[in-house]
Amino acid sequence: MADLEIFQKTLGQLGTNCYIMVNHDTNECIVFDPADEAHVLKEIFDTPEFQLKAIFLTHGHYDHMGAANELKNTYHVPIYASKEESEKLLCKAGANLSVMFGNPITVEADEQLKDGQQVEIIGTMLKCLLTPGHTAGGMCYYCEELQSVISGDTLFCESVGRTDFPTGSGSELERSVREKLFALPDETKVFPGHMNMTTIKWEKENNPYF
Numbered sequence: 001m002a003d004l005e006i007f008q009k010t011l012g013q014l015g016t017n018c019y020i021m022v023n024h025d026t027n028e029c030i031v032f033d034p035a036d037e038a039h040v041l042k043e044i045f046d047t048p049e050f051q052l053k054a055i056f057l058t059h060g061h062y063d064h065m066g067a068a069n070e071l072k073n074t075y076h077v078p079i080y081a082s083k084e085e086s087e088k089l090l091c092k093a094g095a096n097l098s099v100m101f102g103n104p105i106t107v108e109a110d111e112q113l114k115d116g117q118q119v120e121i122i123g124t125m126l127k128c129l130l131t132p133g134h135t136a137g138g139m140c141y142y143c144e145e146l147q148s149v150i151s152g153d154t155l156f157c158e159s160v161g162r163t164d165f166p167t168g169s170g171s172e173l174e175r176s177v178r179e180k181l182f183a184l185p186d187e188t189k190v191f192p193g194h195m196n197m198t199t200i201k202w203e204k205e206n207n208p209y210f
Contacts, residue, residue: 002026002123004146006191009044011035013101014063019150019191021122021143022050028122030054032141032150033193036066036103038074045075053122057081058152059138060089060107061165062098064193068107078110080119082130085137086112088167095166113139129180133173134161140181148189149200155181155190157198160209177203177210 003024011018012035022029029050034041045052052075057065060081072079081090086109089096093104113119115130127142134153138161141150153161155177163170181190186201204210 001145004124004143006146006148008191008197009040011037011040012063012066015194016063017191017193017195020044020050021124021146023122023124024049026123027051028053030056030122031071032056032191033058033064033152034067034071035063036101038067038070041067041071042074045071052077055079056126056141056150057085057090057107057109058140058150058154058193059135060085060096061135061153062096062101062103062105064152065090065096065107066098066101066103066105069105079107080111080113081107081109082128082137082139083112083114084130084132085109085135085139088136097165131173131176131180132167133163133169133171133176135165136167136169136172138176142184142188146189147185147187148191149181149184150191151181151193153193155203155207156192156194157190157196158203158207159195160207161193174209182210
């Protein structure tokens with residue numbers, strides 16, 4: 001079993017949780033949802049202990065991907081995102097909210113992921129769970145080895161992501177959480193895009209939306 005660990009950095013105007021998963025045996029790491037403070041993340045990835053290998057996006061909103069292009073170009077690593085998000089939000093500055101933040105950008109995913117796809121990387125396996133609702137192509141990443149899921153803005157501690165942005169849907173969000181995330185083991189740790197970490201068991205019992 002690899003010596004894996006997840007670190008959290010809260011970055012940007014909206015306090016976005018960016019997560020770094022590192023394999024201490026190899027010093028290889030991946031980053032989930034790099035927010036708009038690339039210089040903070042580059043200080044980490046410029047050290048021998050954190051060799052960046054890939055960027056994973058849970059969805060295509062600016063506050064979750066503002067630093068993606070700079071990290072990709074600096075470290076020559078691929079960007080992973082769902083196929084649906086690649087086609088509907090990443091490539092559209094208006095829909096991905098970057099215009100709202102005054103910094104219009106588009107992002108191109110090098111790897112377009114499908115629901116249920118398994119990605120082997122940095123010595124572990126990630127299962128891709130398509131969870132539409134906050135956006136049409138929202139995707140969560142489950143690591144069984146760490147009993148953890150990176151949930152983006154699909155599921156928060158005792159809350160859920162808003163659904164009034166482009167491609168959002170309240171009914172799809174509820175279905176995604178019930179059918180995809182609540183199907184994970186109760187002990188699964190949930191690493192959300194904002195606010196504090198939680199668990200699947202706690203959300204089943206305490207989330208007022210369910």
